[in-house]
Amino acid sequence: MTGEMASHEAGEMMVENREWVLKEYVSEGLPTSHHLKLQTAKLSTVPDGHLMFRILWISVDPYTRTQMTGREEGLYAPQFELNQAARAFAIGEVIQSKDVSYSVGDIVVIPFCPVAEYCVKPADLFLRKIDPTPGVSELDYLTALGVPGFAAWVGIVVLGDPKPGENVFISAAAGGVGVFAGQLAKLRGCRVVGSTGSDEKVKFLKEELGYDEAFNYKTETDFDAALAKYFPNGIDIYLDNVGGKMLEAVLNHVNVRARIPLCGMISQYNKVWTEREGVRNLLNMVGKDVRMEGFMIGSYLHRFGEFMEEVIGYLKEGKMSTKQKIYHGIESFLESICSLFTGSNAGKVVIQVNKPMKP
Amino acid sequence: MTGEMASHEAGEMMVENREWVLKEYVSEGLPTSHHLKLQTAKLSTVPDGHLMFRILWISVDPYTRTQMTGREEGLYAPQFELNQAARAFAIGEVIQSKDVSYSVGDIVVIPFCPVAEYCVKPADLFLRKIDPTPGVSELDYLTALGVPGFAAWVGIVVLGDPKPGENVFISAAAGGVGVFAGQLAKLRGCRVVGSTGSDEKVKFLKEELGYDEAFNYKTETDFDAALAKYFPNGIDIYLDNVGGKMLEAVLNHVNVRARIPLCGMISQYNKVWTEREGVRNLLNMVGKDVRMEGFMIGSYLHRFGEFMEEVIGYLKEGKMSTKQKIYHGIESFLESICSLFTGSNAGKVVIQVNKPMKP
Incomplete structure (x- = not known):
């Protein structure tokens, strides 16, 4: 080759x-x-x-x-x-x-x-x-046992701390991290909704990964309206992979004590910071006791063994798709x-x- | 009367x-x-x-x-x-x-x-x-035992979790909450810097409340430069009382695992949310594992007794000014x-x- x-x-x-x-x-x-x-x-x-x-x-x-x-x-x-x-x-x-x-x-x-x-x-x-x-x-x-799998696990399991029945939103849901994050949240009994960039990927999320709902952010461009529709009971956990306007829209739909692990912000990487989209409604975090927490997986290496054991188990039992x-x-x-x-x-x-x- | x-x-x-x-x-x-x-x-x-x-x-x-x-x-x-x-x-x-x-x-x-x-x-x-x-x-x-004192205590003690020697920044430092927040951080052995709106209040913070440094945000208007000057070793805890541009500037000076309790955002209350100042550099929270957490004191009433005991003690011993x-x-x-x-x-x-x- x-x-x-x-x-x-x-x-x-x-x-x-x-x-x-x-x-x-x-x-x-x-x-x-x-x-x-x-x-x-x-x-x-x-x-x-x-x-x-x-x-x-x-x-x-x-x-x-x-x-x-x-x-x-x-x-x-x-x-x-x-x-x-x-x-x-x-x-x-x-x-x-x-x-x-x-x-x-x-x-x-x-x-x-x-x-x-x-x-x-x-x-x-x-x-x-x-x-x-x-x-x-x-x-x-x-993949599942590498950087994206571990990032999904830290975001959902460690920082998200999901309870059965909670409403979980994942952006870039069909991306490297999103694929595993959604499955981890489903395995913990959550209702999971993802955003992604094509109708084909919406279908993939729902039919192959078991997402409860998914939407195409390129056609449903009013994020506020989309989140109102898919989260009639509000958002408990938002794993943010994109930042910018989507993060801002989420802050209008968070529940009390929502957790927002910040995994990365792909919509913002190609811009200098002063040109990035500002988030204007952080004040909503005060009224709803919301926690937003950035993380680098290198800071959670002490949990790596626990992660490996859990996810290898899912792979062996056929409970996790890659x-x-x-x-x-x-x-x-x-x-x-x-x-x-x-x-x-x-x-x-x-x-x-x-x-x-x-x- | x-x-x-x-x-x-x-x-x-x-x-x-x-x-x-x-x-x-x-x-x-x-x-x-x-x-x-x-x-x-x-x-x-x-x-x-x-x-x-x-x-x-x-x-x-x-x-x-x-x-x-x-x-x-x-x-x-x-x-x-x-x-x-x-x-x-x-x-x-x-x-x-x-x-x-x-x-x-x-x-x-x-x-x-x-x-x-x-x-x-x-x-x-x-x-x-x-x-x-x-x-x-x-x-x-x-005051000390009321809403502002309890808000300062939840922000600094519960969410800030200060360690001796850490660098603490407090905005609206001469305000109702700031007055107690700075003293609580000093009592825990931190280095404390405040921002406030007049030279007279800068003097008050340093001479009467024991702040290590303070600056007038109305004359030192380049917040990035001011924070670089007052925090040569970065910021470990920022108790945010103002939001907007000051919060954004802080995110350029945070240390790894910094905590940002959001107590309120007085610079933003008189505006509709779409007109508020957007924070453009939340991505910095990812690389530095920063936690930002909004809070309402009503959510911490289970800690009220502990707060009262601690602060009544300070008042009796003359360790806290009002x-x-x-x-x-x-x-x-x-x-x-x-x-x-x-x-x-x-x-x-x-x-x-x-x-x-x-x-």
Whole structure:
């Protein structure tokens, strides 16, 4: 698939590696081929205590956009360095090991992985080897068991603290986080409504994910009216993935002691903050005792084991559906990250970079 | 002081009573004599189980403004009925009792009291008789031990959860709530900075209340620059009493896991919500794990005993200063409520309606 060249010389393996390099920060709008370039370099040396990976899957997430602005604000995610590879969560197959804990063929979750075909990484605590588990696929570790699944779990379970019968609203409901958030809320006995960007995705939410209701925010553009219709009894939990006008509309429909976990604000990432949509009705939070709470999943790593146990259980029992939009080949990274902001995908966006050597 | 007329007929006492009646809702801006009229009526019948009060003190609070808009939003406080008296917290002296638990001369805290010179009220659970306590004045029950003191305590102690050495910012710091909030944060070992509306009040905050720093938001109008100057180590707790641009500026200076109790938003009460200042940088809450939480003190009544015990202790030990701006006579209600929005007062605004019969 990728024009891979491998040669063995004195135990070293040399590969020609393509990677996406950030050439210029993206102050506003979407990244283009002006900002991100696919470059080729050779990878050869694997120092002691390091591993060489063939990258199988790369996770494409909205927050990655915020690492390309050159500004520390909003998510406060570390900015990519110019002339260095962009980074993302990935799954790789060990093709060379200079660490006793890893063998060739091991499948590993790699955080902060270069967006590339191959990489060399120290065998440190950030890596997580995947043990084959019946009912759980490799790709699940980037989706239900990865960043979006954990974000959905922290938002719904930890901060949302849902009670059976409560009314839960999820925006970007067919997106990477939304897919799992809605199912987690349903599994806790809530009534769940989602907003999404197409009629096809409305159908997907209701028919495949079990959402009670869903609406297309591109056609039901009066959000206040839409929320009045879908929440005659008000909103108890709103998992916010978009910010802006939708968040403002929600604040006109919250119940007393509503919880609003802020997971991210995809409608706002391509703008400088002074150009973002202001929320004018925060005063409603006072009268209704509403709690709004931003979160980064890195702050909840002490709950990661609990999350894994719960969600692996659901996957094994067939209680949780996953949905991916798969792009193919490392060359698709620019297209795939831009696609997050046009609402054209259903499910978690990933790139299949290489197929595993071992079937 | 008030042209009181009292006559006794068959055990009944008749008084001529002046009260402020809401004639028209105040959609935007400040109330005027067009909306609120001082009217005279006779009060005579005291049914069984009821008490007649001579009103000594009336509490004048910003939230009262939100009960005059005719709209249920924002604080969601019950709207005053047209052609009925406005309501407020008050302290009254019993002048006629048809309930065995009360005697003439008892001093009582009266919630939802008509803004008037006299009133008749059922002797129900809402009333609270004041027992004379050394070091605690009657008026303290409307200030340090009343609505503003309890609001400050819920905001700082319950929701703010301050740790020694944390950086605390309080807006409207010389206002009814701010005066106590700053002292509560200082008593917990925090560094406290306040914003207020005059140089005289800046001096008051620093010299009389022990604020570490304070600034005049009317002269230091670049809030971002002011907060950068006064919070070189960022803000851990912001007790928001104003909303709008100040809240937005704070979100550019919050530390990880900052808490923002929303007590009220005085800069926004005179506007319809669509005209209010939008907050554009809520995304910063995500990256910094910030919690923002609105509260109504009525939701924390289960903590009222704990609050009273703590603050009565401070008052007895001389550890807490109180500060009032006292208006005189029932006729001053319109002027006094408008004064809340011009930043012309220091301390809690109250009206002394009558002096007690018993010295």
